[in-house]
Amino acid sequence: MNETKNQMTPEQETLIPMEEALKTAEERLPNFEPGEIIDAKVVLVRDDAAFVDIGGKSDYSIPLAELTAESAALAQEVVKTGDLIKVMVVRTEEEDKISLSKRRADERLVWLDLQEAFNSQSLVSGTVSGVVKGGLNVNLNGVKAFMPASHAVLEQTKNLESLVGQTFDMNILELDLAKKRVLVSRRKILEEERRKIEAEFFENIKEGERRKGKVTKILNFGAFVDLGSGIEGLIHISELSWNRVKNAAEVLNEGDEVEVLVTKVDPEKKRLSLSLKQIEEHPWDRAIKDFTEGAVYQGTVVRLEPFGAFIRLAPGVEGLAHISQLAEKRVNNPEEVLSVGQEVQVKIIKIDPSKRKVSLSLKQVASDREKEQLHAYLKQHQDQPFVQNLGDFIKIEQ
Numbered sequence: 128m129n130e131t132k133n134q135m136t137p138e139q140e141t142l143i144p145m146e147e148a149l150k151t152a153e154e155r156l157p158n159f160e161p162g163e164i165i166d167a168k169v170v171l172v173r174d175d176a177a178f179v180d181i182g183g184k185s186d187y188s189i190p191l192a193e194l195t196a197e198s199a200a201l202a203q204e205v206v207k208t209g210d211l212i213k214v215m216v217v218r219t220e221e222e223d224k225i226s227l228s229k230r231r232a233d234e235r236l237v238w239l240d241l242q243e244a245f246n247s248q249s250l251v252s253g254t255v256s257g258v259v260k261g262g263l264n265v266n267l268n269g270v271k272a273f274m275p276a277s278h279a280v281l282e283q284t285k286n287l288e289s290l291v292g293q294t295f296d297m298n299i300l301e302l303d304l305a306k307k308r309v310l311v312s313r314r315k316i317l318e319e320e321r322r323k324i325e326a327e328f329f330e331n332i333k334e335g336e337r338r339k340g341k342v343t344k345i346l347n348f349g350a351f352v353d354l355g356s357g358i359e360g361l362i363h364i365s366e367l368s369w370n371r372v373k374n375a376a377e378v379l380n381e382g383d384e385v386e387v388l389v390t391k392v393d394p395e396k397k398r399l400s401l402s403l404k405q406i407e408e409h410p411w412d413r414a415i416k417d418f419t420e421g422a423v424y425q426g427t428v429v430r431l432e433p434f435g436a437f438i439r440l441a442p443g444v445e446g447l448a449h450i451s452q453l454a455e456k457r458v459n460n461p462e463e464v465l466s467v468g469q470e471v472q473v474k475i476i477k478i479d480p481s482k483r484k485v486s487l488s489l490k491q492v493a494s495d496r497e498k499e500q501l502h503a504y505l506k507q508h509q510d511q512p513f514v515q516n517l518g519d520f521i522k523i524e525q
Contacts, residue, residue, distance in 0.1 A: 159216040159225070164232050169210040177202050179214065179227065189214065193228040196269050205229075237268045238304060245302040253311060254294045258287045265297070265311055272299075278312035281321065282357070324356045329394040337406065342383040350375045352387060352401060360399030362387060369404050378403070410443040411483045417441065418485070420475050423492055428469045431461045438473055438487055446485030448473060455490050464489075 159165060159181075167179035170186055177194060178186045194205045206212060206229070215235060217226035244251050253265040253272060262275040274297070279287060301310035332338070332354075340352040340360070349363045367378045379385070391400035418424065418440060426438040426446070435449040454464050465471070477486040 161216055161218060163216045164213055164235060165216060167212050167214045167227065169206050169208055169212060172202050172206060172208055174201050174203070177206050177229075179212070181214070181225075181227070187225055187227050189227050189229055193217075193230050196230050196234065234269060237270050238307075241267060241270065241299060241302060241309065242304065245299040248298070250296040250316070251299060251311070252294060253297055255290045255292065257291060263287060263290060267309065267311070270307075270309060272309035272311045274311045274313070278314045281314070281317050321357070325358060325397055328354075328356065328358050329392065329397065332389060332392055332399070334389055334392050336389045337386055338389060338401075339384065339386050340401075342379050342381050342385060345375050345379060345381055347374060350379050352385060354387075354399070358397075358399070360387070360389070360401040362401045362403050366390070366400075366402040366404055369407070369410050409483070412480070414441050414444045415478060415480070415483075415485070418444070418475060418478065420478055423472055423474045426471055426473045426487070428465050428467050428471060431465060431467060433460070436461045436465050438471065440473075440485070444485065446473070446475065446487040448487040448489055452476070452486075452488035452490055455493060 165181055167181045167187075169177055170180050171178040174191075176188045176190045178188050180186050191199065191202050191205075194202055199205050212229055213232045213236060214227040214229050215232040217228050217231065218224065241251065243249070251267055253267045255263050255274075256266045256271075257264045259273075262273055262277075263279055265272040265274050276287060278300070279290060295313055296316060297311045297313050298315055299309060300312050301308065303309075338354050340354040342350050343353045343359060344351040347364075349361050350367070351359045351361055353359050362375075362379075364372055364375055367375060372378055385403060386406055387401040387403055388405045389399060390402045390405070391398075393399075424440055426440050428436055429439045429445065430437040433450075435447050436453065437445050437447055439445045450458055450461055453461060458464055471489060472492045473487040473489055474491045475485060476488050476491070479485075
């Protein structure tokens with residue numbers, strides 16, 4: 128009974144080989160959908176095309192135009208025999224009519240990578256390919272993106288040409304797969320880099336240091352100087368020169384290389400105050416070296432005040448003769464004994480370098496002169512009694 132059950136009719140014996148043949152044929156025939164990305168192995172490369180094995184009974188050719196989006200004269204510049212590559216199925220009419228494209232597969236994979244980077248807010252690498260109105264064209268591994276000028280650099284500049292050809296990390300701001308539109312930015316990265324640079328800079332710089340820099344801007348109230356890495360400090364107009372300055376342009380020009388003194392550091396506000404004039408010795412400090420306390424000098428009255436007279440000893444050096452030091456007699460107003468422009472002999476009572484002040488006396492000059500005259504007279508009449516000598520000297524003076 129079992130033997131009867133296991134016996135096959137001639138029709139059944141004929142059907143089995145046919146099913147096996149169809150199954151074998153299906154295994155040989157690739158079953159791909161248009162737009163599908165599959166693996167392929169390069170088996171032959173000619174000048175104008177590459178032949179690949181995708182697992183079927185035949186090898187398929189990919190013309191040079193479908194190998195790469197880049198400019199290439201020969202297929203050998205793109206692939207070589209033995210390479211494993213990704214290709215896109217473009218059309219599948221029949222087994223022998225399958226069209227493949229490495230170029231389109233590469234582009235699709237790049238878009239998928241960009242989508243993943245956009246969703247995860249990861250950085251992507253791109254090369255600036257050109258300057259256009261409002262910003263830059265960027266090549267993201269074959270995909271064209273746009274970077275607004277305000278997201279390319281931190282400072283305002285019309286010169287973006289220097290960025291062409293450079294490769295940077297960047298963020299994806301917008302991504303539209305349907306419209307094939309990508310908007311990218313370097314701004315966050317640049318701002319973070321700047322924060323690190325500023326933090327390190329302000330941690331190391333100290334007040335009283337001398338630094339070299341370059342003048343970047345000239346304004347009515349002063350000049351800005353770049354001390355490196357785009358960090359600027361201000362030289363106020365009052366710190367440009369020891370002489371009076373009406374406009375910073377009288378002293379500096381944009382692009383000048385200068386040495387400055389750091390006078391104030393404000394890490395919280397990221398501000399630096401600089402001085403150009405304090406790099407040089409103050410004119411007063413130079414001039415006062417020619418004068419000595421206790422000595423008498425010629426001077427010119429330049430100003431009279433109720434409390435005394437200002438007398439110029441040299442250019443940049445003036446001293447004050449207090450009203451009590453103008454004469455031996457009581458003086459109620461300096462104009463009683465002096466006038467502006469009058470040449471006088473004065474004695475330096477005190478020099479105060481820290482305050483750059485000089486105290487003068489006219490009456491001590493007269494007193495010293497009288498003492499010198501008395502000393503000279505007594506020396507001439509040293510053989511006579513002192514009382515007699517002094518009496519004769521007083522008569523002479525009278």
